[in-house]
Amino acid sequence: MHVATHCALFARTSGEDGEATGITCFLVPNPTEGLQIEEWMWTFNMPTDHPHCTLKEVFVPDNDVLGDVDQGLLVAMHFVHESRIRQAASSLGAAQYCLNETFAYTKERAPFGKPLSTNQGIQFPLVELQTEAEMLRLLIYKTAAQMDQMDKVDVAKKLTDKVSMCNYRANRLVCDAADTAMQFHGGIGYSRHKPFEHIYRHHRRYRITEGAEEIQLRKIAGMLYGFVS
Template identity: 70%
Template structure:
C-alpha cells in the first residue's frame, strides 16, 4: 500500500507553490537575477578574485528571499510556535524538501547554500535543548534576526569521520577573576565563516583520544584574539565558504559553553537524524527532477526520424532510476512519519539505521539520475545551459558530508549484524 500524504501537508505544498509564483519568481526575474540560476550561475555567484567567496549581490538576494518568506510565515515552518514557527513535523519537512527540490533550480530552494523559503533551522533548537536560560534569551532571538551566526567547528585537518579524535584542546584558565577556557587547535570546513559571528568549537579537555566524554562545545566569538580564518578551500561546486580555522591561545569565559562540557558531542549529534532524512528528501526531489526532464526530452527529441523515447537503451536506465525513486519515497515518508511518534533518544535508538539507508541511497540516486539526464540530453546536457551538472556537483558532496556513505552503511551493518544492540 502506498504511503498517503495527509491533506494538510498537500494543501501546504499548494500554498507554497502559490507563494513561489506570486512572490519569489518575480524577484528571480528582475534585475537579471536569473544570472544566478542560468548557465552563468557559477560565474555570477563566485567572486573569483576574493578567495572564491560568494558574491555580495548573490548573498543579498538570498537574504531578501528569506525575509520575504519569513514575513509570509513560511521560513520558520519547522520551528515551534514559541519561536514564530508552525511546529512543522518531520513528515511535512521531508515532503517540502522533496517538493521544492523537484522543481529544479531557483530562488525558492538553492541547496548549494542550504537556502530555502522553508528554512532548516537547527541551531535555535540546539540552544533551546542545551542552552542555559540566559543563553536562550540572548541567542535565539539574535539567531532568528540574523544578528548571530554560528559556524560548526568539528572536523579537523588530520581527523575526519571519527570526532572522538581531535587535536584541538581546551584547558581551564581564570582571567581577571573570571573562570574560562583557553583553546588551541584547528578546524576545517567551517562553512559560512565569512559572515559568521561565532564558531562552535569542539575541543577535548579531559579523557583520552577515542573517548566520547571529555569533549566540550565552546562558543567562540570569531573576533577573539588568536582566532584566525585561513585558506578558503575551493570545491567541486563553487563558490566556496569553507575555510580552515586556527585557534592560538583563544580565551573565552566559562558561560560560553553549550550544554554539558563533558558531553559536547551530544550537541553535534542533536540534529543529525533530522538533517539526514531531510537531505535524503532533497536528493530524492532533485533526482526526480532529473528523471522527469530526461523523459520529457526523450519524448521530444527525434533523431533518425523517431523519438529517442522509443529506444529501450533510453527507457530502461530511466525506468531503473524512476523505480528506485518510488521505493525511496515510500521509505523516506514512512520513516519521517515514524520519527514524529517518538522523542530524539528513541529516534537515535530505533530509526538511526533506517535513516542512514534513506540518506546514502538517495544521495547516490541523485548523482546517478543527474549523470543519466546528461547522457540522454547529449551535448546540451553536458553544458551549463542545463542544470544537471550543477545538481550533480552539489549533491555529490552529500555522499561525504553529514556522515560519509561508508559511515552510513557501517551504521546499517551494525544493526543488521547485531553489533549495535536494540531493546
C-alpha cells in the same frame, strides 16, 4: 563564517583519541583575538563558505561551552537525524526533477528519425532509476512520519538505521540521475544551460557530509547485527 557571530569548535578535553566522551563544544565569538581565517576553501561546488581557520591562544570562558563538558558528541548528534532525513528528501526531489526532464527530452529528441525513448538502451536505465525513486519516496515518508512521533532519544535508538538507509540511497540516486540526465541530453546536458551539472555538484557533497556513506552503512550494519543498540 561570512556572517556567523560564533564558531562551534569541537575539541578533545579528556580521554583518548577515538573515545566518544571527552569532546567539548566551545562557542568561539567571531571575530575574536587568536581566531584567524587563513583561506576560503574552493570545493567541487565552486567557492563556498568553508573556511580554513587557525586558533592561537584563544580564550573561551566557562559559560561559552555548549552542552556539558566532555559531552560534545551528543551536541553534534542532536540534530543529525533531522539533517540526514532532510538531505534524503532534498536529494530525492532533485533526482525526480532530473528524471522528469530526461523522460520529456528523450520523447522529443529524434536524432535518427525516431525518438530516443524508443530505444531500450534509453528506457531501461531510466526505468531503474524511477523505480528506486518510488521505493525511496515511500521509505522517506514512512521514516519521517515515525520521527515525528518520537523524541530524539527514541529516534536514535529505533530509527537511526532507517534514516541512514534513506540518506545514503537518496544521495546516491540523485548523483546517478543527474549523471544519466547529462548523458541522455548530450552536449546541452553537460552545459550550464541545463541544471544537471549543478545538481550533481551540489548533491555530491551530501555523500560525505552528515556522515559519509561508509558511516551510514556501518550504522545500518550495526543495527542489523546487534553491534549497537
